[in-house]
Amino acid sequence: MPAFRLRRRTLLTALLAAALWPRRTRAEELLMQPRTAWDAAPPRDGLRPHVIDRVTLHHTGPPAWWGAPAAPEYLRIIQSFHQGPERGWPDIAYHLLIDLDGVVWEGRPLAFAGDTATDYDPAGHALVAVLGDYDVQQPNAAQLAALRAMVQALQVRYDLPPEAVGRHRDYAATACPGRNLSIPGLMDS
Numbered sequence: 479m480p481a482f483r484l485r486r487r488t489l490l491t492a493l494l495a496a497a498l499w500p501r502r503t504r505a506e507e508l509l510m511q512p513r514t515a516w517d518a519a520p521p522r523d524g525l526r527p528h529v530i531d532r533v534t535l536h537h538t539g540p541p542a543w544w545g546a547p548a549a550p551e552y553l554r555i556i557q558s559f560h561q562g563p564e565r566g567w568p569d570i571a572y573h574l575l576i577d578l579d580g581v582v583w584e585g586r587p588l589a590f591a592g593d594t595a596t597d598y599d600p601a602g603h604a605l606v607a608v609l610g611d612y613d614v615q616q617p618n619a620a621q622l623a624a625l626r627a628m629v630q631a632l633q634v635r636y637d638l639p640p641e642a643v644g645r646h647r648d649y650a651a652t653a654c655p656g657r658n659l660s661i662p663g664l665m666d667s
């Protein structure tokens with residue numbers, strides 16, 4: 479019977495691998511345009527290492543953004559504002575930013591906590607932001623697909639339950655990410 483046991487074990491291993499494989503594959507699908515693609519300025523001193531235990535949805539607006547200036551330049555403008563005298567943060571506040579085509583751009587490295595002008599501590603949060611103002615804009619299908627893929631990939635990578643996915647306004651007094659932005663199937667309403 480050793481041969482049978484071995485075969486059965488192999489079969490079980492194969493079934494287990496098949497069950498896990500799609501999750502593994504998705505976990506590696508944090509496909510982003512790197513910081514070099516938008517010519518990001520280097521981070522400054524003051525980054526705080528953190529351990530991600532949740533994913534939080536943001537928008538960058540107001541203002542609204544309809545694609546001009548193009549995403550790379552717009553990201554540089556946002557980073558410059560965040561690193562500038564008004565905010566004084568070490569880097570762009572968000573970890574991932576999604577444009578109108580559903581392209582995901584790398585912001586602050588995920589290893590470091592983001593920043594906020596509102597009253598909550600963003601340590602532990604993976605900050606996913608959609609470019610624009612989703613009180614006045616409607617997210618399109620490409621953006622929602624990218625958002626869903628990114629949130630699911632982050633959930634797999636950091637082993638996060640559904641309850642760990644939220645919106646900025648779940649943590650602080652803010653309209654962010656706007657009344658029109660949620661992830662159908664992942665978040666209510």
Ligand SMILES: [Zn+2]
Nearest residue numbers: 536537646654
């Ligand atoms: Zn926000």
